[in-house]
Amino acid sequence: MKSGGGDLFELWVYLSTTPLLGLTVTLVAYLIGRRVYEHFNRTPIANPVLIAVILLVALLWISDVPYRRYFEGAQFVHFLLGPATVALAVPLYRHFAEIKRNALAIFVSIVAGSTTAIVSAVGTAWLFGASERTLLSLAPKSVTTPVAMGISESIGGFPALTAVLVILTGILGAMFGTWTMNALRLKDWRARGLGMGTAAHGIGTARAFQVNELAGAFSSLALGLNALATAILVPLIIRLLSS
């Protein structure tokens, strides 16, 4: 280990412990994902989050770097989720007149959507013979991560599993949402945005903003309201289903 190879190894040991590496690979992986997404004319199947996650998981797996160490760098990106959530108030404000005009329609649609999300997820997994812990962890998967984890914990699920299910739901929503709504011949951007935000929280909302600003605003609204609806509905529905 005294030749150039040894030096390179030491360099790797040094670099792999700095936050700089985790942060840089996150941005590079995402830029590759976005490049692919743009190359295929933003087709939802080439979801940039999905591509970046696959690249990074492969990288961590090959290089044997633990997730915790990767996250020391990636946390700077992760941290911005908070301010970005606050920033959703701007599109909401811009489209407030349209939201207020349809307040009742929005309320009814989100409560129905929230109920559908919970019952269909738990019901399908139950048909496939999933364990009780998985069923409970699945129930709140359509809402933003911190809320979903809190709900999961309160009903006896496994919050860490819920967090992963939330991200997978978001990616699936961004991938299949457009296709589902095209198949249903839905052209109203308000309805499309509301569907995305209710089913697929922030990742669906990110996709909605890439397609249309009005859809993005309605998706932001759905993300916030569905967090409330799900926090109230999950404990009620679980009690009904288990009796």
Added chain:
Amino acid sequence: MLETLTLLLVCQLIGEAIVRYLALPVPGPVLGMVLLFAFLMARGNVSDDLAKTTGTLLDNLSLLFVPAGVGVILYADLIAAEWQAIVAALIVSTIATIGVTALLMKKLAKPLPRDGE
């Protein structure tokens, strides 16, 4: 940019503080969003700086989910053990939820005002 970032962080911080203090079932940033919304209603407009900086942040919203997404690696075993049930539940539920919510909204929403209004 700096003013906007500070404003966003102040809203988030107050949101987090209220949520923690009152033990509310919503995350701090979501309450922060409500606070910024109230601030904008009171002020009556969106400044250029606010529009530009929040626009940049929201244009790159997808990126912010990547670190959490890579966390899948920690629970791969748990998911692998019941992957058929999990994949089926997520796909069926996501499509059903989008369909029900969007169809109901289309049915109930008032028609959009004509363009240019």
